[in-house]
Amino acid sequence: MxxxxxxxxxxxxxxxxxxxxxxxxxxxxRHGEVxxxxxxxxxxxxxxxxxxxxxxxxxxxxxxxxxxxxKFSEITQYHPQPEDLHLVRDVLDKQIIDTDGMRxxxxxxxxxxxxxxxxxxxNVDISGVGLIRRLGLxxxxxxxxxxxxSSELPSxxxxxxxxxxxxxxxxRLKVPTSKMADLHPADLAEILSDLTRQEGSKILETLxxxxxxxxLEEVEPDFQVSLIERMPDDRVADVLEEMAPDEAADLLAExxxxxxxxxxxxxxxxxxxxxxxxLTYPEDTAGGIMNTEYFIVPAYFKAEQVMERLxxxxxxxxxxxxxxxxxxxxxxxGVFSLRQLVLAQPDALVIDFMEKRVVTVDLMDSQDDIAxxxxxxxxxxxxxxxxxxxxxxxxxxxDALDKIIPTxxxxxxxxxxx
Amino acid sequence: MSMWQRIxxxxxxxALLLAVIGPGIITAxxxxxxxxxxxxxxxxxxYGYALLWMMPLVAVALIIxxxxxxxxxxxxGKGLADLIRERMGVRVxxxxxxxxxxxxxxxxxxxxxxVAASMEIFGVSKYISVPLAAVGVWFLIxxxxxKIVERVFLVASAIYLSYVASGLIAAPDWxxxxxxxxxxxxxxxxxxxxxxVTIIGTTIAPWMQFYQQSSIVxxxxxxxxxxxxxxxVVIGSLFAVFVASFITIACADTIFKSGLNIETAKDxxxxxxxxxxxxxxxxxxxxxxxxxLFSAAILPLSTAYTVCEAFGWENSVSxxxxxxxxxxxxxxxxxxxxxxxxxxxIQSLIQAMxxxxxxxxxxxxxILIAMLVLINDKRLMGKFSNGRIFNxxxxxxxxxxxxxxxxxxxxxxxx
Numbered sequence: 045m046x047x048x049x050x051x052x053x054x055x056x057x058x059x060x061x062x063x064x065x066x067x068x069x070x071x072x073x074r075h076g077e078v079x080x081x082x083x084x085x086x087x088x089x090x091x092x093x094x095x096x097x098x099x100x101x102x103x104x105x106x107x108x109x110x111x112x113x114x115k116f117s118e119i120t121q122y123h124p125q126p127e128d129l130h131l132v133r134d135v136l137d138k139q140i141i142d143t144d145g146m147r148x149x150x151x152x153x154x155x156x157x158x159x160x161x162x163x164x165x166x167n168v169d170i171s172g173v174g175l176i177r178r179l180g181l182x183x184x185x186x187x188x189x190x191x192x193x194s195s196e197l198p199s200x201x202x203x204x205x206x207x208x209x210x211x212x213x214x215x216r217l218k219v220p221t222s223k224m225a226d227l228h229p230a231d232l233a234e235i236l237s238d239l240t241r242q243e244g245s246k247i248l249e250t251l252x253x254x255x256x257x258x259x260l261e262e263v264e265p266d267f268q269v270s271l272i273e274r275m276p277d278d279r280v281a282d283v284l285e286e287m288a289p290d291e292a293a294d295l296l297a298e299x300x301x302x303x304x305x306x307x308x309x310x311x312x313x314x315x316x317x318x319x320x321x322x323l324t325y326p327e328d329t330a331g332g333i334m335n336t337e338y339f340i341v342p343a344y345f346k347a348e349q350v351m352e353r354l355x356x357x358x359x360x361x362x363x364x365x366x367x368x369x370x371x372x373x374x375x376x377x378g379v380f381s382l383r384q385l386v387l388a389q390p391d392a393l394v395i396d397f398m399e400k401r402v403v404t405v406d407l408m409d410s411q412d413d414i415a416x417x418x419x420x421x422x423x424x425x426x427x428x429x430x431x432x433x434x435x436x437x438x439x440x441x442x443d444a445l446d447k448i449i450p451t452x453x454x455x456x457x458x459x460x461x462x
Numbered sequence: 463m464s465m466w467q468r469i470x471x472x473x474x475x476x477a478l479l480l481a482v483i484g485p486g487i488i489t490a491x492x493x494x495x496x497x498x499x500x501x502x503x504x505x506x507x508x509y510g511y512a513l514l515w516m517m518p519l520v521a522v523a524l525i526i527x528x529x530x531x532x533x534x535x536x537x538x539g540k541g542l543a544d545l546i547r548e549r550m551g552v553r554v555x556x557x558x559x560x561x562x563x564x565x566x567x568x569x570x571x572x573x574x575x576x577v578a579a580s581m582e583i584f585g586v587s588k589y590i591s592v593p594l595a596a597v598g599v600w601f602l603i604x605x606x607x608x609k610i611v612e613r614v615f616l617v618a619s620a621i622y623l624s625y626v627a628s629g630l631i632a633a634p635d636w637x638x639x640x641x642x643x644x645x646x647x648x649x650x651x652x653x654x655x656x657x658x659v660t661i662i663g664t665t666i667a668p669w670m671q672f673y674q675q676s677s678i679v680x681x682x683x684x685x686x687x688x689x690x691x692x693x694x695v696v697i698g699s700l701f702a703v704f705v706a707s708f709i710t711i712a713c714a715d716t717i718f719k720s721g722l723n724i725e726t727a728k729d730x731x732x733x734x735x736x737x738x739x740x741x742x743x744x745x746x747x748x749x750x751x752x753x754x755l756f757s758a759a760i761l762p763l764s765t766a767y768t769v770c771e772a773f774g775w776e777n778s779v780s781x782x783x784x785x786x787x788x789x790x791x792x793x794x795x796x797x798x799x800x801x802x803x804x805x806x807x808i809q810s811l812i813q814a815m816x817x818x819x820x821x822x823x824x825x826x827x828x829i830l831i832a833m834l835v836l837i838n839d840k841r842l843m844g845k846f847s848n849g850r851i852f853n854x855x856x857x858x859x860x861x862x863x864x865x866x867x868x869x870x871x872x873x874x875x876x877x
Contacts, residue, residue, distance in 0.1 A: 136551075137547050137548045137551060137552070138548065139544065139548075139774045140774060146776050146785065147770070147774055147775055147776045147777060148774065148775075148776070149773070149774045149775060150547065150773060150774030152552070175552060175773070178551070178552035178553070179552055179553060179556060180553070
């Protein structure tokens with residue numbers, strides 16, 4: 045993550061190494077529906093005034109010196125537009141007020157993020173650490189970041205939670221502070237999904253399969269469909285294999301029958317099998333939203349064996365925070381958390397430290413019921429079993445709460461998995 | 463045109479004026495606080511009329527500075543700390559605020575020194591009066607209504623007028639006073655330069671610009687009413703300097719002419735002798751107590767307000783404690799520290815009060831330069847930025863202040 049404060053005031057040099065001046069300001073524009081402003085130019089302070097260099101001529105934003113791609117004489121300067129947002133002049137240090145008009149804090153720093161070669165304003169840093177960084181005490185700021193915060197305010201607010209109506213008015217929060225949760229620092233997916241709404245599948249084409257799969261998992265199913273509509277089948281099949289089976293199943297369920305079967309045929313056999321199984325359950329039941337990649341060990345394992353197994357196979361599982369214990373026929377016997385595992389003696393037997401009373405949900409339980417269970421017992425995931433107590437999958441908390449909490453909020457929940 | 467019709471526009475204007483008026487006059491009145499009274503008294507008692515010539519110039523400077531602060535507030539709708547933070551960034555803001563908090567704390571100490579000094583005249587020990595005053599002031603602001611408290615203090619500050627009365631009764635030689643007003647003098651000795659800077663620092667105290675501008679913003683005064691706000695500022699400034707001049711004259715006529723010195727607050731009370739006779743001490747003590755309490759409430763309040771403004775935290779007295787914890791935290795800390803320092807064994811309360819005002823004089827040019835940068839920012843002020851003549855006057859004031867502060871530091875160092 046880049047911080048605006050890290051390169052403001054730094055020297056700007058062109059391709060010949062000639063020093064142009066100091067970086068004074070960053071100019072950004074807001075495209076229609078994309079809430080995050082995109083950097084379009086930098087303002088460089090010279091003795092005789094300012095020059096504006098378009099962003100595409102800037103080789104990199106780094107804190108020592110900012111290099112340009114060409115010689116200064118070869119660069120066509122940018123002409124500032126009236127609607128341009130001058131981030132240092134208009135945004136940095138601005139007062140933020142909450143929905144009731146109460147002063148909350150000021151913009152102490154801005155977090156920028158790079159997506160496909162463009163730089164966007166991702167978040168607004170309102171933390172005291174941000175303030176210290178601005179004072180030029182970067183190393184102290186880093187040391188403080190390493191410590192857990194005690195404040196009830198989040199340290200960063202996503203740009204799209206803030207409204208900037210005019211540059212001489214305070215910025216207003218769109219949600220009450222009491223409902224604000226801390227943002228994941230690199231919330232790239234959200235920006236991508238905002239972008240794709242506007243720029244369509246064009247950007248998705250440039251992404252690799254893995255990033256594309258991750259991105260698709262973050263957007264709404266009906267929107268997923270519109271994104272892959274014009275994508276070639278073999279590419280979609282690759283993406284589906286990469287996606288978690290429950291997400292892939294959700295996506296396939298939205299597609300016309302013909303294309304669904306075509307895609308399933310193109311997918312690798314065992315991946316397709318998982319998805320097929322999931323597709324047989326109604327969409328809003330445990331079976332429909334469950335994930336079939338979970339971590340399972342026999343009861344006679346020792347703690348150290350479990351650890352070994354985890355290292356080998358864990359990358360496959362959606363969550364390794366809970367480890368399930370089952371017999372040969374997949375009858376669920378118990379569960380233990382990663383914490384319990386770590387604290388157990390290496391030679392302790394799983395059967396001795398596992399939790400034998402497991403909270404489970406039934407394959408046909410509705411999503412609402414699962415959400416109730418998850419929140420009642422404070423679970424990160426809940427196993428899905430049939431009448432014989434055979435385990436079929438797990439439903440993670442975020443999938444369970446999906447329906448109750450709007451997607452935008454879900455993304456702000458802390459992530460325990462991945 | 464009937465008589466009524468001719469009077470009507472005037473009546474409307476008067477009503478508007480009365481609606482707008484307040485921030486300027488209140489700020490100017492708090493200006494004559496414990497430190498102020500002490501400084502003017504010492505100036506009169508030790509130098510007679512010799513420093514009187516400064517007062518018209520100080521009045522002009524005060525009007526220039528306070529008018530700029532009022533204009534900044536009315537045009538931008540933001541406080542001075544707001545503007546400094548938004549235009550000059552974190553580093554400048556932090557430096558200025560650190561200095562301001564320090565100087566304001568020194569001033570708060572002087573207010574509690576004023577409480578201690580005035581109560582000692584009644585024979586009450588500072589170990590009783592100061593803690594009581596601190597707790598009282600805290601409760602008045604946090605639990606009471608600020609507006610009412612402000613009014614009470616304001617009315618009580620009419621006691622200042624007793625200096626005017628006393629000065630008049632003492633019947634000085636007015637031609638001598640007139641001559642003194644028109645005869646500038648300057649000496650390069652520590653005492654003289656110190657009292658010089660101190661007089662400026664106490665009259666044009668840095669916290670006043672922050673306080674007045676925030677009050678104006680709080681009151682929501684619009685650009686169309688700016689002419690009235692200017693009247694408010696000018697009347698307030700003139701009144702403050704008028705009272706200050708009379709304190710100097712009264713002290714010059716009584717203490718200086720008798721060849722005495724001000725060592726304790728009781729000595730300063732002699733200036734009210736011509737008016738109050740044997741009750742002079744009581745009158746003086748009441749005036750000083752009122753001024754000290756008023757400012758002991760407002761200075762911590764102004765400091766808390768300014769710091770929160772700069773860092774963007776909630777900062778209103780009308781909020782609940784839990785909604786503005788940092789605000790009330792700073793307010794409380796200022797009062798506790800201010801009172802605690804005075805409870806230390808301090809040799810001379812008079813000296814304590816004087817030193818804080820000298821700090822004011824040294825910080826003032828920094829604030830003034832920040833204000834000048836802001837008010838000349840066309841993007842911010844548009845057509846309301848400074849005119850050329852005003853700029854020359856304001857920059858001249860800043861330069862003179864910097865020179866004086868430098869001379870003071872150099873002279874003190876040599877001595």
